[in-house]
Structures are given as C-alpha cells and as structure tokens.
Amino acid sequence: MGYEPQADFGTPEVTGGPDVTLTVDGRAVTVPAGTSVMRAAALSGGAIPKLCASDNLAAFGSCRLCLVEIDGLRGTPASCTTPVAQGMAVHTQTPRLEKLRRGVMELYISDHPLDCLTCSANNDCELQDAAAQVGLRDVRYGYAGENHLDAMADVSNPYFDFDPSKCIACSRCVRACEEVQGTFALTIDGRGFASKVSAGQASDDFLASECVSCGACVQACPTATLNEKAVTAIGKPERAVVTTCAYCGVGCTFRAELKGEQLVRMVPWKDGKANHGHSCVKGRFAWGYANHQDRILAPMIRETIDQPWREVSWDEALRYTADRLNAIKAQYGARALGGITSSRCTNEEAYLVQKLVRAGFGSNNVDTCARVCHSPTGYGLKTTFGTSAGTQDFDSVMDADVIMVIGANPTDAHPVFASQMKRRLRQGAKMIVIDPRRIDLVRSPHVQAQHHLALQPGTNVAVLTAMAHVIVTEALADEDFVRERCDWDEYQDWARFVADARHSPEVLEAVTRVPAAELRAAARLFATGGNGAIYYGLGVTEHSQGSSTVMAIANLAMVTGNVGRRGVGVNPLRGQNNVQGSCDMGSFPHELSGYRHISDASTRALFEADWGVALDPEPGLRIPNMLDAAVEGSFRALYVQGEDILQSDPNTHHVAAGLAAMDLVIVHDLFLNETANYAHVFLPGSTFLEKNGTFTNAERRIQLVRKVMEPANGFEDWEVTQKVAKAMGLDWDYAHPAEIMAEIARLTPSFAGVSHERLDREGSLQWPVNEAHPDGSPIMHVDGFVRGKGRFVVTDYVPTDEKTGPRFPLLLTTGRILSQYNVGAQTRRTDNVVWHEEDVLEIHPTDAENRGIVTGDLVRLASRTGETTLRALVTDRVAPGVVYTTFHHPGTQANVVTTEFSDWATNCPEYKVTAVQVSLSNGPSEWQERYAEQAAHSRRIEAEPAE
Amino acid sequence: MSQVVYMANQIARNFAAQGEAAAVAQTAQHIREFWDPRMIAAILAVDPEVLSDTARAAVRQLTPDP
Secondary structure, three states: OEOOOOOOOOOOOOOOOOEEEEEEOOEEEEEEOOOEHHHHHHHOOOOOOOOOOOOOOOOOOOOOOOEOEEOOOOOOOEOOOOEOOOOOEEEOOOHHHHHHHHHHHHHHHHOOOOOHHHOOOOOOOHHHHHHHHHOOOOOOOOOOOOOOOOOOOEOOOOOEEEOHHHOOOOOHHHHHHHHHHOOOOEEEEOOHHHOEEEEOOOOOOOOOOOOOOOOHHHHHOOOOOEEEHHHHHHOOOOEEEEEEOOOEOOOOEEEEEEEOOEEEEEEEOOOOOOOOOOOOHHHHHOOHHHHOOOOOOOOEEOOOOOOOEEEOOHHHHHHHHHHHHHHHHHHHOHHHEEEEEOOOOOHHHHHHHHHHHHHHHOOOOEEEHHHHOOHHHHHHHHHHOOOOOOOOOHHHHHHOOEEEEEOOOHHHHOHHHHHHHHHHHHOOOEEEEEOOOOOHHHEEOOEEOOEEEOOOOOOHHHHHHHHHHHHHHOOOOOHHHHHHHEOHHHHHHHHHHHHOHHHOHHHHHHHHOOOHHHHHHHHHHHHHOOOEEEEEOHHHHOOOOHHHHHHHHHHHHHHOOOOOOOOOEEEEOOOEOOHHHHHHOOOOOOEEOOOEEOOOHHHHHHHHHHHOOOOOOOOOOOHHHHHHHHHHOOOOEEEEEOOOHHHHOOOHHHHHHHHHHOOEEEEEEOOOOOHHHHOOEEEEOOOHHHOOEEEEOOOOEEEEEOOOOOOOOOOOHHHHHHHHHHHOOOOOOOOOHHHHHHHHHHHOHHHOOOOHHHHHHHOEEEOOOOOOOOOOOOOOOOOOEOOEOEOOOOOOOOOOOOOOOOOOOEEEEEEOOOOOOOOOOOHHHOHHHHOOOOOEEEEOHHHHHHHOOOOOOEEEEEEOOOEEEEEEEEOOOOOOOEEEEEOOOOOOOHHHOOOOOEOOOOOOEOOOOEEEEEEEOOOOOHHHHHHHHHHHHHOOEOOOOOO | OOHHHHHHHHHHHHHHHHOHHHHHHHHHHHHHHHOOHHHHHHHHHOOHHHOOHHHHHHHHOOOOOO
C-alpha cells in the first residue's frame, strides 16, 4: 500500500446498542445508539475538524474545533461528546461554524511555531490539516505576546523527542498513557496558559520518568510535539506494509512505514485483532537490530571450532553442509542427526525444519525452544482438555470478573495484553496474583490485587491443590458443569484427593509459606466471583512439576465451571512470538503437525504418502536428551535455526559439552550467537521484516508476516532450509511460503481452512479452522471438551530435588524484563540497552544486609552447577530467601547457575528454582573470563577467503 | 545415577498418587510415548535396583526397539 494515515473516526466504536438513524449534512447514516455525532459523521463520509479526539480514546471535548449545529438544539455542541439520536439532523459546515473554528485555530496558531517546512511532521500533522480544513488565512493576534516557543525539547528518550514548543495541550498523550497503556506516567502540569505536559515530577525527563516507551503518546500526538527520532532523521514515510511483530506471544500487528527501502517506523495497526492499535517498546521501537553491524550476511564454514570462520559462497556452504550431514548419516545412522526449530521463525519455516529432520535426516530428533518454556502447557492441556493450546482470545479478558495471574509478569513480558488486562481491572474486575515476586500487577497506578499469594518457589502445585481443597470442602464447586462436561468418576477421585486434610491451606502453609486465611479468601473469590479467568506463564511451566501445575490449573478451571465461554478459561501467555505456531507445526520429537503422535500409523501414512518417504515410527530426542546423547557419542549433528541454546538452556557447561562433542553444528541465525561458538557452519538468517509467512500467537491467532524489504542475506529462512534439503538430495520446490501453508493445511486437520489468500483477505484466523469451525475458534471447548469429557487429573505435590542448605541457602528464580527479549540477541543490539544494560540480581534487604551487600555491588552468584557475577539490586520486590535475575546478557549467563532438574513429563528445565549463595565479589568469575576469551577466539573471521 | 534412571523414577513418583497399578501402567506408557529408543535401551540396561518399585515395574513392561 502507499502511505495514508490510518483512518481515525474520532471516538471509539460503540457496539450492541439499537440502531439509530440520523442525517449529517443531509446524508443518512445508521449507527448504534451511544455513538458520537463525530463518529457518525466520519462513517457517513464527512470529516469534522478535530484535534483532541482520537478513536482509541474516550471523548474529551476540549479543543472546541469539532463544533456542529443540530436542528432543534441551541448552541454549537462538540460533536465528540454529543451522542447521536434518532432523526437528528446535524450540520457540520455552516458560516457560523466556519467562523468559530477559524477563531479557535487562530488561538492555537498564535502559540505555535510556524516552522512547518522544517518540521519533522510536515505534511503529516493534524494541526496543519485542521488549519487547512478551517481555511485559516490569518492570525489576528500576532506572535509578539507571551508564548511557549522557546521551551526546551526533551530528547532523553532514545526513540522519540518531546518538543513542548509544538504542544497544543490537547491531552491526547496523557489520555493515551492512561487509557491505552495504563501507566499514568504523564500529566498536565499547571493551569490555563501555563498548562504543559509533564512526565512524572517536574524534575523528571521522559527517560527518568515512569514512561515505559510504549509509543502510545507518540502515536496520539497530533503535532510534532512527540515524534519519532527516526522520522526527524529520515523524513515522512512513503509507503506502508502491514505485518506481524516478531517479539512476544501477543502477536501485535504493525504498519511498517518506509521511505524507499528504509524502514522509518513501526506503527501499531489499529485493525490488529491482538493489539487493537497498541504496542510496547520492543515491537514499536526495537527493530534496529535488523541493520546492526554484528549481523552476518555471508555463509561461513570451518572444519573445527578452534579455527577462524571462513566466508564462502552459498553453493560451497550448502555443499559442505549436505556432504557432512550425508556422511554422518551414512556412518552413524539417521538417529545421529537432528534439528531445532525456532519460535522466532514463521510457521512455514518451522514446518520445513521438522520436515527436513524427519524426511531428510530420517530421524524424529526435532525439538523447539518450547522445550524450555511451554512444553508442559502442551502436555497438561492436551491431557485435561484435549488440545495443546489456550482456550480464549485476548479480548475475552474484558468479560472476566476475577483474573488470576500465576507465574507470569504480563506488564514486562506481554505488555500490550497487560494494558488490556489493566483496562479491565480499572473497570472493576478483581485480581489474584500468585507469584514469589511483587510484580507490578500486585500494585500499580489504579490497579490493586485483592490477593497476592507470595508462595515459596517450587510450590505451585501445593498452592493450587490447597485452593481446590477450599473449593471442594466448602461446597463451592460447580457440580452442574462438572456433571455435564467432565468425567464424573475421575472428578470424584480428584475431589476426594484434594479434600484430604493434608491438602488444607493450613497444613500446606508450612510448605507454601502462603498464609492459610489469605489462600482461602483467594479460593473463595475465584470460585464465587463470577467469570474466573486464569493467565499463566513460565513461573508455572519451568518447574519440576510444570506439567502437574498446568493440569492443576485446568482442574481449578473445570471445578469452578470456568471453561467454554467468554471471560473465563485457561490462558498460557507464550513467551516468544511463534511458540504456539512452532509447536503446532510438529516441532516436538513425538508429534507430527497438529499434535498427532508419530506412532500413529494412519497419521504417519498421510505424511509418508505426501512426502514420499518412510518415517521413523519412534519418538526422537528432546534437546536435553540430544545433548546427553552427544556426550555419550550417539548424536553427532545438529541444525539449529534461530535459537541460541547455549545461552537459553540450563546448565551452560553441559550444553557446551554436548555441542562440543558433535561432529557438525549448523547455526542458521542473524548473528554469531553463543551457540555459534561451537558451530562448524553458519548460514545467515533473515529478519521478520525480510520474509513472508505466518506467526501464530498465544490465542491461536494465525497472522501473515509480510515481506517489508528484501533479505539482506539474500534469502528468506525457508529458502535456506529448502536449499539444504535440495543439497542433501531432497526434491523440494516451494516457490512461496503460501505453498508450504497449503501443504500444512492439507496434512493438518486443525489448519484445513487456512491459506495465505484467506489470511490476507480476513486479517487473521484462530485455529482450529476446518469444516466444524469454518471461521476459526476464538473460544475453545464451547459445547464440550475436544477430548470429549474434561479430565480431572490428581496432581500430588512432589517437592523439587533442588534443595537449599547451609552452602546454598537462597532460592534463585529467573525471568524477563520489559525492555529485553529472551537471550537479548535482538534487543541488546538496539537502544533498549539504556533501560537494561546488564542483568542484575534482585535481593531482599534482609538477605543483602546479612551479606553486607548494597545496590550496585558486584556479587558472586553460586549454585551446585556453577557461578557467575553480576550487580545487586536490593529490593523488597522479592521475598526474604529468594533472589531473582534475568538471562538477557551472555556476559552474565544466568544459566551457568541453573540446574538440569526439569519437568517430570516434558523435561522443561526448572529455571525457577535453584539453590544459590550470594556473596560480595571483586570481579568476574573465572568462568566469565574464560568464556569471554573463548567466545572472542571462536568469533574470528578470516580476513581473506582461504585458497 | 544416570539421567534416564532419574527421569524414570521422577515420572513414577509423579504418577504415584494414581495408585500403584495405574502408576506402573502410566509410567510405562509415558516412557513409550516420549522416549527415544536409545533412552529406552539405556533404561533396560540399568541395574533394576537403582529404580523405584514403580519405575522398575514399569520398565519391565518395556521392550527394546527391534
């Protein structure tokens, strides 16, 4: 598409009211009751001048530019705050209105610098548009009076500037911060002519304030007061392409706005079903990594990992790769080879990698990064409900009465959905937070959780069983729902189990450290408070009982009747953008696409007929098993697309040992990541801006990823995988990812109705999309569970084997921060580092004082597995006995410390519980120094191609 | 203790609340569904004494990949 601003109807859409018909300048228009006159006029095809109105904000009525005349009404009401009425006759263009509007515009312009030709918003400015609309030709007041033209600009934020000289005090930025983002960082300071936008206290600039740089204020600003630095530097965009964000599992859609081939800005797409025109600092601004100098654009190979890299042609790299893969297969057998698909890549790319492993390598040794995040979700929800996915769409939260957040920190990890959740909380929904840390949702502006169960890490199952105990023993269960929808016998077994006195909150308090009365109150609220919705994250799954916790959550939803309609459900908040999709695509070693077991002969036969090869009927190795097998010598070659297992997976020493033991490691990525230190082949990858395909977000929503620019490395990632396959002798000939999706749809019942053409036409589809659900499935299990009867599973609390003791008395739990993403490969290469330039260790004041630690001290973090050093942040966000850090920086590598304990069912690592000791340090650990040296050595690239 | 032994015992322990007979059957089924053949071969090769009672009974139900 060319460049046109996104349509703005002035006030939010109203739904559900009876139809009302009115005329606007003689044009008849029918809208729902409650709609504003301004919106009705816009829908009728006429635009009323406006400055303070925007259709993602509540009407404000301050700019006095949108005045109209209405037959039978006196005066000139503001159209934004006037609701429509049946038979109303509205006039938007009259001599009286023209005079009034011109007068208002004169006042605005008298305090506005007339530097339009050099202004960054020139020709993209609503004030300019409004002046043109009202026919402003003169300003009677002159420019000699008091004004704000000398106000200093605030350039502290790395992505946008605030120039108060251009501010018209419309409050759109303040209202966007409140209504859209829910942070309340901005305010109007002063009164009357002294009114000015302020970020926090008068002494704060934007960077020092509570602003989270979501960009909502920038998007809302009608002038150049808040404008992207990139627009200032590059100029107004000329064209726009709608695509899907490649950061978290919310799956925001954006307009990539370009000037020529240069990306100017990413603007959230108002029609996006997941984000409704909102964004966070990562998706909105942190795309600079795409052109970072560290990006590798040429293929490289080396015989051994102690050699420098050698740049080669694509042909040579592919030939070398295929020859070595084929040789290893010939010598050690198919099961010596495997691959890892990426949750950062498209569905089509994940599908091709697993196809390459199964059909080309001949093994089922394919896994994905969901192994280390949401694999327990797959196991737990398939076991209880019958489908390995969440039950709701995001909008469902707006019908929730009680929201329970367990082991998730949405304001940091899923910020756009968190804003929607906070909107619902401000409307009055109740909140229960179950988390060892006092996350922002416990208490932040206009949000206050009713209950915060600050449990001991590792005791999720005990807490949820105790809640179930309260619900069952206090007769709060929804037995009608259970009798109708679930297996009654299994329910009775489960109910007897949880009702046992040993599962009471009072008994389990010794384990969970959650006061029994608080837990009882939370359970009662969830069972009786109306629609109860559960949202959870990696604080649930990354435990030795991750799968049990997911099943305990499902039990809790079923016993309270909170499944199968809007406002309820079980909602895993997926970490990476395409975790759901990569799992859907058959990335697990025991499953083909659509979660069908590899041992099922009829499913296997479908694929064998389509692919023309026989498939191994036995499950393959999971990532940790691959590493074990590599050390033991039976696993020899690995193709890793878009993941960095050395940094992201637990016990870095063991990962390194596994990788080092392999004969061939192929890394297909944007950068020489940490895993590439152990690689023999590097295949340059493409960014999400450079490819076509689809992502599937946490609500099972499949959305198109559209190529915005040509791949700097020459090829989209699916093309590279196809080239490897062809070099190995496979007869693949896909011309476009649409053809890959056609194959996926052909072979996967839940995707039967999905095609790129349909996605382009309809915007998105939520699987299953098939004969039974031709338009997709925003809510699942509506008329019954996918598996038939919902299954209650007895989930006994089994303590982790990771124990604290005198040597390691504290519990470490790890997580994420708003400005960084996963291993940081992308966000560390953007200006987001101004908010988080290193991982820090949060430690409670009591624990810090006992060790003589103050904020900023370098501390040694040691476990039974390893040790690292990082800086301390003393804070009561963590409970006594608990410390917390992130894993975004390879210099720290928190996973040197984490253990290999993992979920019993899926081997998802127990990142959230590691016994550690913290002490003052005077420098990097020996491991850090050694690793830095080895990484630098490994990343050497020969200056000239070898003969 | 090898990794597969730890894993088998851990799976059995998490099924224990289902009752012994069900736990044995489900442990065996779980291993069949999710383990690579070389892992099954490895667990079949270990000294059964290092396994818990439930895991040992479950492993007895497994057969090596032909």
